[in-house]
Amino acid sequence: MGLFKSRKIVLPVIVLGLIGLLVIAAGYGCYCEDKMFGMFINEHQYLKMFDINKNSGLVGLIMMSGLLITILAHKGFTYSENHRADLHALMLFSMCGAIIAVSYTNLLMLFLGIEIMSIPLYIMAGSNKHDSSSNESGLKYFLLGAFATGFLLFGLALIYGATGSFNVNQIYNYTHNQLNVSGGIFKMGIVFTMVGLVFKIGAAPFHFWTPDVYSGAPSIITSFMSTVVKIAGFGALIFFFNGVLHPMGEEWGKTFAIISAATMILGNVTAVYQISLKRMLAWSSVAHAGYLLMTVAANGNNVPKAVVLYLAAYSLASIATFAVLITTDKENFEDYNGLGKRNKWLAIGLTISLLSLAGVPPLAGFMGKYYLFTTVYEQYPWLVIVAICTSAISIYYYLKAIIATWFKKGTEDAIQVPLSTVFVILICILGLIALGLMPQVVLDLA
């Protein structure tokens, strides 16, 4: 895409292409019964390097989010008019990596997927060349990301050393047959892989990069990072731990429970103190990673469903929120004072998506949380209590944004919203309401 410099044609071409792909994927998905998730890995022989059908729910989610963000980019890329096409190309590369990362059946592909996804991201995070915080964001993301990749690679190498294979089936058999495995190398490998993947999804104690990178990068890139990248990271993490390493769940489950609790508490409590909406969203995305990690710890049969539903709700709400952020091009809470008077529909969109993030019924966020809690409660009741308490904290900072939009006085000049953004917000809001009323649609996907 980078070759075509004609700016006007790029967006429609990509959008049409993505829609076409989605239609093909959906059509293909109807024919194939093969919607297996990690848990049942032993019933399947994965000979290829990766298998898209394995995780069709998450792949669909990545493509949907990517599509919405691409449409949003019509307005979002205005900061770099000359490099529109390059940015689109980078985003597509990154999406491609994300899809590989959720559908790997060979650990080599896991690594490649994560790398293909990350490298364009490093560039995109720093793509606003004249903005120093964007530069900082790009550099920080690159340095820390490379560091984490090192851990991941090292971990995978150790696992290869212990099991003699990269194939998921063989590793599964290895763990299955040697439940009392005390092999130091293998466990070391798991720990390093865990570090690498937990870094990618931005959970404690490897979350420190998230607020800086998210708030420094251009908003459109942040929306991409907090949705597509997070989906991919979780897809990879869950398939690895709840699928490949499922038999060893007892051993790593508690670790994830603690990571999850720490992430929820840290993310939510810190988000309360932010004065910038964008930074608050960054911290809240840390918090949401914590909620999702609860399911990884639970390691039950319903995990994939819970994760897909939650991620769908979270992505739609995030995209809508960032769409508002991109339209106003402002970051602080104060700048949103009186948004309700400046553009009623924009404010309604922001309110609904924030309420969904907070988990207020009947929106999708509530259904996601409900399903998550039900899945986790049997194994880790205390974790659900932590989640409840932190949810109660989280409502405060979401309300803060809503209060600014409706109840505070600010400038009154009306905001013009481009048609593409209106479309994206509308789709997201309708999606949030529809998923809240009929979550069955997504649950059947996973």
Add this chain to the structure above:
Amino acid sequence: MAVLLIFIPLFASLLFLFIKGNIGKTVALAASVANLIFSIYLLTSFEAPSDDAFQFTFDQPWLESLGISFCGGLDGISLLMILLTNLLVPIIILSSFGKTPEYPAAFYGLIILMQAGLNGVFIATDGLLFYVFWEITLIPIWFICAYWGGENKVPVTIKFFIYTFAGSLFMLVGLIYLYLNTPGDHNFSWEALQMGARSLDAAGQQIVFWFIFLAFAVKIPIFPFHTWQPETYAVSPAPGTMLLSGIMLKMGIYGIIRWLLPFAPDLVSAGFNLPIVLCIIGVVYGGWIAIKQTDMKKIAAYSSLSHVGLIAAGIFTLTIDGLQGAVIQMVNHGINIVGLFLAIELIERRTGTRDLSKLGGIATKAPRLSVLFMIIVLGSLAVPLTNGFVGEFLLLKSIYSINIYMAAIAGLTVIFCAVYMLRLYNLAIFGDVTSYTVDIKDLNTRETILMGIIALLVIILGVYPQPIFDISKQAIETFQTTLTLK
């Protein structure tokens, strides 16, 4: 069929997105009156006694694989709550006509949306559906209070929101815990949850009880979860206060009867007195503080705290008298407290103040207001032949049957109430005319009709409360026998 009670206001509230300006009033009134008419129709076709536990039922699978369905129905208790809701909402809407709020379309749209949620809460017979409606009611009322409220509204309403939201989340955990204990492929229906509760041991029932109790205790509110209430009532616009105190609070009491006690049957039927003690502390505490207040709205708020404490205490006695008294008092308290806040609002609209030290001498200037206000005050005082009497008598009697000392302490509510209500009335209506009340106008026709309706209800329900007994008798008796049966 009862499902229409949800959908009429829900669709009506969607209309408000496209309405601008004052026409909103008319639409809102029309929608709420339509609901009132429909609920009166339900009342006339309600059979008491009947063979079915619930009438006018509907049942539509919603999330089949999770055992959640969109189902509901009415028994005697919920029918009364529905009638109360749909009677009070038009009154509340009418009462705001004299002082049209900013952005009327949004304001009335939220009230109608609230009505849909409230009806849903009283109709639902599925645990998750109940929870969803329970939360839906919070959003519009929060917007009403936080947008159209008075001074200092933002911190106060945030506290209110977080308090109730946190309480509800704990209820969600309690419900999930029960749900995971239901037999077979788990199910969220009321019956299944009850079966699940029976299979729990003592510790399990404790968990369920306290988690769910928290949500209701915040909403009602029961001491010591009441701290959000007086301030929120004081800053909210009058219709918001009326919705909160008249109807929304009843959600909590209704919740205790339907969604709490049946889920911890062995626990509550074995002399479980701690909640009663909490309620009675609230009764005394609320009454005591009300005496000291000078803001009329705060007096009414604390009086509400005191009155509902007594209602909740009566429910926890699990006697027929207590439950019957609670049901009848829920209706009466709804009518009385709305009447009180309406009178206070009318005085504030005319004089610009709610401060008792600045008021006085209204009796000579506005006789109609004074007389009708008097009737409502007498109703709150539970004077015989007004509506408050029957309920309060039954409630005290039920507490007496549990423990004589508790009854004696709870009985203080009658004395306290007389002190603060008569003080309020005395200081505001009698005495010397002040600069604020010099040119106060008497009620106009619309206001007279409104206050008249409420005063009439106070007297009718006081003289002849039998219909309420007839409607709710069967539901209460079935409920009580299933609970106390081992």
